[in-house]
Amino acid sequence: MVVRRSRTVAAPVDEVWRIVRDPYHLPRWWPRTQRVEGVSNAGWTSVMVTDKGRSVRLDFRVAGSRSGERRRWTQEVEGSPFERLFSSVAYEVALSPGAAGTEVALEMEQKPRGWARFGGLMLRRAGRRQLDDALTRLAGLLEGEPT
Numbered sequence: 001m002v003v004r005r006s007r008t009v010a011a012p013v014d015e016v017w018r019i020v021r022d023p024y025h026l027p028r029w030w031p032r033t034q035r036v037e038g039v040s041n042a043g044w045t046s047v048m049v050t051d052k053g054r055s056v057r058l059d060f061r062v063a064g065s066r067s068g069e070r071r072r073w074t075q076e077v078e079g080s081p082f083e084r085l086f087s088s089v090a091y092e093v094a095l096s097p098g099a100a101g102t103e104v105a106l107e108m109e110q111k112p113r114g115w116a117r118f119g120g121l122m123l124r125r126a127g128r129r130q131l132d133d134a135l136t137r138l139a140g141l142l143e144g145e146p147t
Contacts, residue, residue: 006135007104010100011102013096019138020093030134
């Protein structure tokens, strides 16, 4: 299942890239991210907060990056609490220059397993909400609006 969302951000590509390529900026724009730990060229750990206020650790690996254009990262689901729900989860951000700033496209690809395979509509809705929130927060960060 793939969910895609996009938005034009009133900032140049290099400014947007500076934020989206650096995992340490994730708490500023990625939904539910409290902090980021263990950042290396290969990946990082995000500490997220659930609706009930519980902290959850998610490990991510960089799956590809093209400076100023595209970055893809995958969640390490094997051995995590998410293993029973997904066989894989990947995210991608793609940037392209536009007349009014930068076109930012976000994509989330999830391969559900078990009973989660039957929750396609709910997974898509949650994915759209997550990506829309990320785009809104990113735009607010770069355009100087409160997030």
